[in-house]
Amino acid sequence: MLEAEDLACLRGERAVFAGLGFRLAPGGALLLTGANGAGKSSLLRLLAGLLAPAAGRLLWAGEDVQADRAAHARRLRYVGHADAAKPALTLRENLALYARLWGGDAAAALAALDLAPLAELPARVLSAGQRRRLALARLALVPAATAPLWLLDEPTVGLDAASVGRLGALLAAHRAGGGMVVAATHLPLPLPGAGTLAL
Numbered sequence: 123m124l125e126a127e128d129l130a131c132l133r134g135e136r137a138v139f140a141g142l143g144f145r146l147a148p149g150g151a152l153l154l155t156g157a158n159g160a161g162k163s164s165l166l167r168l169l170a171g172l173l174a175p176a177a178g179r180l181l182w183a184g185e186d187v188q189a190d191r192a193a194h195a196r197r198l199r200y201v202g203h204a205d206a207a208k209p210a211l212t213l214r215e216n217l218a219l220y221a222r223l224w225g226g227d228a229a230a231a232l233a234a235l236d237l238a239p240l241a242e243l244p245a246r247v248l249s250a251g252q253r254r255r256l257a258l259a260r261l262a263l264v265p266a267a268t269a270p271l272w273l274l275d276e277p278t279v280g281l282d283a284a285s286v287g288r289l290g291a292l293l294a295a296h297r298a299g300g301g302m303v304v305a306a307t308h309l310p311l312p313l314p315g316a317g318t319l320a321l
């Protein structure tokens with residue numbers, strides 16, 4: 123269970139949001155919505171432990187995540203705006219780097235986003251949507267029990283309809299395995315039954 127209690131966020135000297143709370147159970151999903159600058163990416167960074175809350179607490183199974191940030195980092199996968207691919211390495215090599223860190227099968231993860239036909243290309247030649255698919259393929263490496271919390275910032279930007287469908291299947295399988303998803307988006311996202319947090 124992930125619980126946010128009375129969270130507040132400061133960026134620079136400015137208060138972005140305050141008094142924010144939610145609960146997310148295994149299998150659950152939460153959509154973050156709101157205007158540009160409302161604080162969706164900031165909240166995701168806070169949930170990822172990359173920003174400390176200015177007030178309030180974030181709890182995992184009742185424990186404050188700030189008490190053991192390394193353990194929190196291991197249980198989550200964060201896909202932000204930056205794609206984090208090494209441009210000179212092939213797609214297969216890029217995924218293999220993550221597989222070495224986390225375990226899992228790089229070829230199967232590439233296939234989950236239909237990237238197998240591009241596996242031997244260097245990442246620098248990918249189109250914007252293909253780069254996004256490579257970033258998302260990392261999610262498919264390990265089962266939900268290993269890294270249950272997925273934090274996704276605008277995951278469908280640049281994706282074609284077939285790729286949105288594949289992402290939807292990945293999200294559904296993750297949740298069926300007890301995983302949780304928090305996603306910021308301005309676009310429709312295939313997350314049936316997700317709650318909405320309007321910032």
Ligand SMILES: Nc1ncnc2c1ncn2[C@@H]1O[C@H](COP(=O)(O)OP(=O)(O)OP(=O)(O)O)[C@@H](O)[C@H]1O
Nearest residue numbers: 133134138156157158159160161162163164165306
């Ligand atoms: N590093 C930073 N330093 C200072 N202020 C920042 C920083 N990053 C973001 N902000 C500010 O925090 C506020 C929230 O930004 P954030 O990126 O969380 O919004 P968002 O809801 O994700 O927006 P968008 O829909 O445009 O992606 C904005 O006013 C932004 O200018």
